[in-house]
Amino acid sequence: MTWIVRNLWLIPALPALAAGLSALAKRHQRRFSASLAIGAMGLSFLLSLCAFSQVMLAIAHGQASRQVVNFPWFQFGDQWLKLGWMLDPLTAIMLVMVTFVGLLIFIYSTGYMAHDDNFTRFFCFLSLFAAAMLGVVIANSLLLLFMCWELVGLTSYLLIGFWYHKPSAAAAAKKAFITTRIGDLAFLVGMLWLFSQAGTLLFYDQGAGCLEHSALTAMVAHLTSIGMAASTGIALLIFAGAVGKSGQVPLHVWLPDAMEGPTPVSALIHAATMVAAGVFLVARVYPLMAAHSDTASVITATTALQVVTWIGAITAVFAALIAVAQNDIKRILAYSTVSQLGYMMMGLGVGGVAVGMFHLITHAFFKSLLFMGAGSVIHGCQEEQDIRRMGGLSKLMPITFATYAVGMLALCGFPLFFSGFWSKDAILHAAMGWSISRVPFYLGSLGALLTAFYMTRQVYYVFFGTSRLASHNEVAPATHAPHSTSATPHESPSNMTVPLVLLATCAILLGAIGTPAWPWFDSFLSGESPVFAFAGFLEHGILPVMLTSTLIVFLGLALGWWFYGRKPILSADRPDALEQLHPGIFHVLQNKFYVDELYEHTVIRWNSALATFSDWLDRWVWNGVVMSVSNLVLGLSWLARSTDTYLVNTSFDEGCHTVTTSGKLLARLQSGRTQSYLRMVGIAFAALVLVLIWSARS
Amino acid sequence: MLGEGIAKGLIETARNFLGSYVNKDRLTTVQYPEERLPQAEATRDFPFLVYDGEDWQAGLRCVGCQICEKECPPKCIFIEKSTDKKPDAVGKPQFYPAVFNIDISVCMSCQICVKVCPFDAIKMDTAFELSTYDRFGGLLWDKAKLAKPNQHYHEIHPTEAAEVDGRLADERAKADAKAKAAAEAKASAPPPATPPAAPPANSGVSSTS
């Protein structure tokens, strides 16, 4: 076992240490805390690279690509609860992604948060978040993963509510926390079930782990009362946790609201890492998801995977539809994220780990690029977030525009040169070949169309046409009055643009590792050496899918241009082009299909109705019962009292007198002095010993 | 950081320690019996009695008025007044102390006796090495031990002594003038019938003063 595997814990420990140290820092020690966080993250990145190359080497030498370190944590009964970490291709790739994106976001934050009073606190939380996320990634125990998972939830709560003085931010933080908690509850139940079934929570433990063959076959064989295999039930419960964390329908409502946090937080949490944690979780427990009765290890559509696929596909389209009608720059990206996460889920469901994870990795880069670009835009426009009040920024913020365009094209899946194309294509191809139904494929294609459309819409709104910032100032002077003189948008400082450029480069280049001709990513994850062959393109169904999706993308782009690019948008208050076309549908979309309202009217209403009912029950039914009982008792006691007073008392008074006199005699013994009692004890002791000896003698 | 100050202090004392071996200027100690610091002029230790002229018995300024005895806080002065009189510094016949004792071991150098003395007869001395082998009474000083000449006073407190001498000379001059005036008044008071031959006797009186 190599050095890096033994010390893999250092990767999350370093940011955790940085968090601890900057928690001690004073408020004005900005440079200290920032350099601490960035330094720790940089070290973690280097270590991750070491880990990554270690895995690469292992694969190249044909060794086992998964290395596990387990250690006992504590003992209960005669069982040791073990924790541990592992290094396998999945972990390695995630480590590199999280630390690299995290590092860039940290650097970006020094620019974005430069004027915030709570700069040090921000970096403390950010480091803690990174530590928790890395802990999720390296965990080799569902328990450890769950602990870090919860820590991720906590830090996301802290970060979303970072500007807690804003009521909306505080509410969003609460919403995020509570909504994800619903999923986590299911996760916890699933975990307990898993423990009761497998007797361990370690993933891999030399054949004894819960994701290994013996445990899986046992779980598959164990049928519950409703005829479902235990493994399916567990997998679905764990998937519920992933649904909460990854913002899948129906628990997606928290993610767009979470945009109340600072933009680097959105980039880190809601693009690259935390929401990806759900996808990662599904990928991690994939053997469980895919467990089925026949032992051949080809991917078959088990019940769990079908659920994953359907939920992913529905989410992909559902969120993309909503995104079409949003006006907040970050909200659009948020719904886009939800939609893309749906894609990933779908990819996992239909195509296996590699397909979903490839999209996760590429998405992490270009989505954080988009978020940071959006942050740069917001930063440049004096905290304006409404795309209708922007416009014409392509000349004022050239670097931001260029990088944003790269991100947007990658997200749309622009053919050949952008990573998004390849990863999305892999998903679509897998969906095409799915054995159960073609519907996910059509849903996915529709989602791709919508994605291209709304991204075009956004870009046209933000970067083209004329600047509508000034008009905004005339409309609502009260909100931004102090800035009205210096309202011209400007390019962001270099510590914000450099990460953008780096990420844009990655967004383009990353596509090269997962093309059908050179499926490096796929083989890396499965621990094989990649083979380069153009023949990959000729495989059944690949070229048609590529062609279809290319057409779809161009169609989306064209539609976007048709609605928004053809005529420049002149005023912020003019209704949207789509709204003019069909206001009814647009409003439904703009109001997010009324999901929040639906929850408001169903779940929350039911809950409060139930509470009211409980209160009523308490007040009238139980209280009435109690009152009548007490009245009964009162009546009885009255009866008893009268009997007492007139019958019993007179006869007892005499007797009591006698007792009193005799009691007084006895009371002399009960002097209340401990010492006299002790004397009795002494006498009794002596007597007892004598009796004992006497009886022993005779 | 906790401990910084301690380290600084330790360095400082270490510098003192080493420096005292290198740099003799650091050492402020005087090797006392061999070396002594010059006394400041304002030094005051214990009282003594001033006398004028050569003979300490005759020149003692003290008139035994016992003011200092009454004022002394620790009551360390003991005075017995004489029954006869003798002329004082100004020339007036005055009482003198038959016994004048100060218990130096009780004296607290408060200088009140000096302040209250109307005759500038008691002053503070600068001697401080007063150890004796005699445990009882060794520091009970009598008149003979206490009396010091005016020159000694000039030696230890020159400025103050000069001022006192000046004041005494003034007083004496004033007393002379007064006596002269009185004599003249006496001379002019008799009726003019008296012949002017009388003055020689008068002038003889004034010359004696």
Add this chain to the structure above:
Amino acid sequence: MTPLSSCLLLSSLLFSVGFAGVLMRRNAILILIGIELMLNAANLNFIAFWRYGSAPEALTGVMFVIFSIGVAAAEAAVGLALIISIYRHRKTTQIDRMNSMRG
């Protein structure tokens, strides 16, 4: 006389002296002293039986005394704190004057 019985005799003597202190003195502190002596007598018993018992390698007697010493320290601290607290209210340490609960 075997060493064990002499140990036990010493222990019982110590116990009796402590018991006498508890019975015959009225000062709360002195009673506490008596109790401490009785505890020590018990400890001596444990040690003696460990030393001359059948299975000394089990160290049970020694362990018992270690724990007993710990408990005694706790007991002394709490007892003395109680005495101080009572003294603060009643200005006495004589136990027969602490009779406010008396009917």
Add this chain to the structure above:
Amino acid sequence: MTALSYNSLHHSSPQAADQIFVIVQHWIVGHAPVGLQPLLAILLSVVAIVGGFGLLFAITTILERKGLGRIQNRYGPNRVGFFGSLQPIADAIKSLTKEDIVPQTADKLVHLLAPILLVLAAFSVYAVLPVGRNMVLVNLDAGVLFFFAIGSVTEVAVFMAGWSSRNKYSLLGAMRAIAQMISYEVPLILSSLTVIMATGSLSTVSIVEKQAGYTGILPHWFIFTPWGFAGFVLFMIAATAESNRSPFDLPEGESEIIAGYYIEYSGFKFALFFLGEYLGMFAISGLAITLFLGGWNAPLPFLTWVPSYLWFFAKLLTLIVAFIWVRGTLPRLRMDQLMNFAWKFMLPMALLNLITAAVWHFMPAGPVRWLVSIVLVVVPYTVLGRNQMHKGHLEKRVYRFAE
């Protein structure tokens, strides 16, 4: 030098210079009748300890007075003998010939017993201090425990002195001293626990043996580990307080309670107190040397030819000089500062240091272990230190009994 040491003599092959005292003792004991031999051996050792440390006491008094003088830019005593070197003898003659004054209301017996008990307790603890190779009076299995147990008897002696004098200052001084000693005994023992954890033994001899050996030229002393260094510093601070030395010399704070618990002592009894205090200081420094500074081991591998006892006394003198230096530097603390420091800094630091030692023990050797241990020591130090420093500035002092 008891039976145990004889045995170890046979299998070790020491140089003559190193073992000269052992050999001489052996030789003398060999002439005595067999029945008396163990008694004689112990007696000889006791005489050696009393003589040796008595001499060290004399040396230390003159060293301290000279050193303090130089620190304050004075000469110090320089009249008696060559550069004042005979001053201790003069002091001894003076204090022996002075009148022994006992207050009329004093509890005469307790007043007499107090200094004797103090000196007895102070001398007893030397029984377990390994002064050199094979030079320990008894190699007790529970040596360190013995040291602390006997050390706690000092508190009784101090109380006897303060109470029996029937003087409010002496009683106050005694109560202060006891409160201080109890408070600092906790971090003292906790900080030495780290060493006991590391060696797994309470025997002073085996603790010293565990520190023999060198890595390169660095000796295996516990002070050269992060927890050992922190433990040593904590131990020395607590030791300063235990031996009532400046800046923790509140029990004798001249400005408030004149001289503390020995205010009513004069002449020989006072000298005994003086002796007891210094012996306590030597003993606790000796324990610090045993626990952290490698006992009588040579600091560098090529210096092992120097006799072991010389190393012990060299280290002891170094620590004494440090004590004097600190005394010449720091002003006396206030009572509340003293207690704050004990309970809010020393105790948590000592507890955390235990954890650090445990972490050190369980982690594999390497730079990571160093890093983690150093962080575990430095971070709490910074935090607690900051807390300590800010306390004094912000808190208004409340005078409970002077309202």
Add this chain to the structure above:
Amino acid sequence: MLFTIFAALTVAGAVAAISLRNLVHSVLSLILAFAGLAAVYLLLGAQFIGFAQILVYVGAVAILIVFTILLTRNDGTFGHSSQASWNLGALIVIAVFGTLAWAIHSSTALHHAPPPQPEATMQQIGTALMVRFALPLEVIGLLLTAALIGAATIALHEKQERP
């Protein structure tokens, strides 16, 4: 021989502790008794217990009692009970001791040869504490903590008492 001396010392200290009129003298005699007992422990081969006895009883408990004595002023009467109850108490104590001594004297179980000195090294005691008696040790730790907090709370200055 040594045992007799130390036993006599212990009993003398104990008797003095409960019979002396001056409380401080009582405590000092109590310390003597404790020290004598510690010596007896050492004679019996229980080194750890002997030193722990000195550390805990002499170093801590006795000092605590001393503090209590100084914090509570004596109110003049020297705590002896009335003559009648004193006599009764003495009688009972003698009875208790008599039965105990008789029981010990007449016991047959005690009359066997003393076994060889058992080993009780620190190593063994430590191992036993950490392995076999780990749970009692934890409980004692809990008890001590509770006692610490309890004692501090009880003896704490009560604010509302002040005018």
